[in-house]
Structure formats: C-alpha cells, structure tokens
Amino acid sequence: MNSKFSYERYSRQTLLKGFGEAGQEKLLRAKVLVIGAGGLGCPVLQYLAAAGVGTLGIVDNDTVSLSNLHRQPLYSTTDIGLFKSETAAKKLGELNPDIRFNIYNERLTSANALEILAPFDIIVDGSDNFATRYLVNDACILLDKPLVYGAVSQFEGQIAIFNFHSSNNIPAVNYRDLFPQPPKENEVLNCAEAGVLGVLPGIIGTMQANETIKLITGIGKPLINSLLTFNALNNQSYEINLHANPITRSLIPATKEDFESMNYECVCSAERSPREIDIARFDELIASSDTILIDVREPNELPVVTEFKHDRVPLSILKQALIETDAGAIVVFCQSGKRSLEAAEYLFELNNKTRNVYSLRGGILQWKQYHQKKETV
Numbered sequence: 505m506n507s508k509f510s511y512e513r514y515s516r517q518t519l520l521k522g523f524g525e526a527g528q529e530k531l532l533r534a535k536v537l538v539i540g541a542g543g544l545g546c547p548v549l550q551y552l553a554a555a556g557v558g559t560l561g562i563v564d565n566d567t568v569s570l571s572n573l574h575r576q577p578l579y580s581t582t583d584i585g586l587f588k589s590e591t592a593a594k595k596l597g598e599l600n601p602d603i604r605f606n607i608y609n610e611r612l613t614s615a616n617a618l619e620i621l622a623p624f625d626i627i628v629d630g631s632d633n634f635a636t637r638y639l640v641n642d643a644c645i646l647l648d649k650p651l652v653y654g655a656v657s658q659f660e661g662q663i664a665i666f667n668f669h670s671s672n673n674i675p676a677v678n679y680r681d682l683f684p685q686p687p688k689e690n691e692v693l694n695c696a697e698a699g700v701l702g703v704l705p706g707i708i709g710t711m712q713a714n715e716t717i718k719l720i721t722g723i724g725k726p727l728i729n730s731l732l733t734f735n736a737l738n739n740q741s742y743e744i745n746l747h748a749n750p751i752t753r754s755l756i757p758a759t760k761e762d763f764e765s766m767n768y769e770c771v772c773s774a775e776r777s778p779r780e781i782d783i784a785r786f787d788e789l790i791a792s793s794d795t796i797l798i799d800v801r802e803p804n805e806l807p808v809v810t811e812f813k814h815d816r817v818p819l820s821i822l823k824q825a826l827i828e829t830d831a832g833a834i835v836v837f838c839q840s841g842k843r844s845l846e847a848a849e850y851l852f853e854l855n856n857k858t859r860n861v862y863s864l865r866g867g868i869l870q871w872k873q874y875h876q877k878k879e880t881v
Contacts, residue, residue: 510602514556527721528556532602534720537561537624539612539640541588543705544630544654544712546578551713553596553603557720560596561606561624564589569873571807574702585876612636614766617643626719628652628712634686635768641666641679642756646763650719653679654712659701661708664731664746665715675748677729684752704736779848780865783874786835789862794832799868800847801838809868811875819843823850833860840867 511518514528534557538545541564552560568576568583568591583591593605608620612631617639621627627649629640637653644651644667651666666678711732718726727743734741757763781789789795790812797814800822817825819838834851838844841864848863855861864871 510556513600513602517555522723523721527723530721531556531717532558534626535559535561535624536626536628536716536720537563537606537621538628538630539563539636540630540632541578541592542566542572542630542632543575543656543700544632544709545588545628546576546592547706547709548628548630548654548713548716549592549596550578550599551710552716553600555713555717556600556602557716558602559604559606559624561608561620562589562592563608563610563612563620564592565609565611569876571869575700575705577706612639614639614764614768618647618760618763621647621649624649626650626652626716628654628716630654630709630712637679638686639766639768642763642766645678645756646760651679652712652715652719654708656700656704656708658699659704659736661704661734661736662731663708663711663715663727663734665719665726665728668719668726668728670728674729677746677748678752678756680752680755681746681749682731684749684755701736707734707736779852779861779863780841780845781835781862782865783871785862786837786864786871789833789835792833796831796834798834798836798847799838800836800844801868805839807868807872819847822847833862835862835864837864837868837871839869841865841870842867 517523518525518528536552536557536559538548538552538560541549541562545562545564549560549562564587566588568579568586568588570581570584573579573581578592578595579588587609589607589609593607596603597605610616612620621643627640627644629637629651631637631640641651648667650668653662653664653666655662664682667676669676715726718724729746730743731746732741732743757766790797797812799809799814799816800819801816802818802820803816836844836847836851838847844863844867848861852859852861
C-alpha cells in the first residue's frame, strides 16, 4: 500500500491476525469477474470493492427496473432504465476510487465467454438462469478458473466453490457434479415466478464475497468442494461435501471450438410449445375483440394489470372453473409464463384441441418491462 489514504481505508482489515498488509496487497493485485449485477452481484461487488480488490469485471446487459430494488439496494429509483453494469461501476467507483472496473455491457454467450473470463483470477457467478450457470461452469473448466457459485430462491440460498485445485490432489468438483443435467422446463421456478425474500440475495452474495476474499488471501477455510445451504426463515444452515464424478466430464466441451459451438440456451430449455406466443402476437390479440384474456396468477400477485381488460382465474382453481366463451382465442398469462403455459395446455386439451389457446411467453413482467422501455425511447 503506497499511501496514507490506503492505510486508513483498509486499516481495520490489515489489523487482523493472519491478514495484515500481505493480505491487502493480494487483494489489490487480484482480478475478479462478477457475472450479473443483480440480487447476488450487488453485494458481491459492493464488498469486494470496499475490501480493495484491485480489478473488478462486471458482466450484465440488463437495465434497472422497479421490481429489482427490493433486493438490489445498490440502485435507486432514479436509476430505473439505466444499464446495471455501467451504473454499478459508477457507484462503486465513488465508494472506492482505487478500484479498476472492466465493464461488459453484453450478454455472456459461448461466443464471448472465454475471451471475457480469460484475464481474471476468480469468477463469481451471480446469474439467475441455468443456461448461464452451465456456460460459466464449462468456461471456467476450460480456462482453469476457480468459480464462486451462489443461487437463491424464495427463502433459501446456496454457496459453493467449484473448479479449485487444492494441494491435496483431490479432484476439483464442478457445477455439473452437483447438477449433471439442466432441470426440465417448469421443474424449478425462477425468482420472478417463485419470489425471493429481499434480504436473502444480500446474505448469500455477501457470503460469496467472503469466500472470494478467503481464496485470494489464503485465510480461513473456503467452501472448496462443499455446498453450504442457508434458510432465512429459521437461520438453519448445513454443509455437505461434494465429490467429483468422472462421468460428468463427458458433458463438458473438450475444446474451445466445441464450447463455442454449444447453444446453452437450447440445451437448458425444453422445445418451445406451439401454445406460446411472443409479445408482438400478444399485443395483436389484446387489440382483437375476439379474444378473452385470463390472468392465472393468485389474487395478491403484483404487478396489477390495468392496461387491458381481462379476467382473473388463478391456476389453482382453473380446473374447477367453468370457462365458457365464443371468443376466437383464449390467451392466458402469469408472472413469467410457466403457469400460464400449463393453463394453456390444459384448456387446449379441454376443448378437444379445436380452440385457439395461447400463453404469453416470458409473462406479464417481461411484457411490462418491454413496453416501459419502449415508452422511454
């Protein structure tokens, strides 16, 4: 540390036994890439920047929305509509001007992942979808990068360190050893569908930052080849040991060329149902007088839809409800498109496969965000 200001900024860390100035120097030299600047990424970035990690990379092409703010307090209402990666870097730069930021305002894909990940020492996964998680895992294995994993849903979160080669020659565990294959469609709900307690990503993201600092400085016992699960409702946590499975290696692309030819979106999603329609087609049907629209969310779910006339029949009672209509089409929607697809398939079968029944792909949240962005352009 070369200045009085650096000594003062990091003094409470350097006082720690086993950490000291040597640990701080390791942080200042470290390069960490954070995938996602959302619920997990925000606390990871805030605490790594505050701790003095010298170079932070941020990968995120999303913009701030109102629904983000209950679990992403790095942003404010004045940031709505702004790119997360750029906004996060600006605010974190004000927190700690010593930090260098590499901003990647783009979606991580198999075409750009290896190039983006290559310059960094440690990768932290704060993504919210399975396609990105498998992509990041496989890229880290090809590049031999340690991966700090985190995930949240409802009231529970998980943390682990993957692809770290310890000195005891125990084979490194990767994400596919825990989940060899992506779950089937509708098998695991995302946060938009299942919900998440706002403080939970803060807890799990802070723990990811803690594991990253431990890896960099060599202090403590990181969660290498271990999975920690935390429940926010009862404060219970448990840790399980993970073991590498040689069979799962065959699921990982063997070369850069193989990796770049992989379509992780297709691998991690089921074949699209003919019942699903996009936003453009949904808007066409809204405008038609020959369409009945049904919201299959529960009565207390937000956001409230006031933009068009519709009925509300929760999926939980849909099969007991008698839906009679002469309309040319029935269109159902929910929060993210999963429940509505189930409803559409049911109604299609109920009508002997003769009626036009559709589900809004991506759900009403995506529809509202699309139109909000359209209005600001």
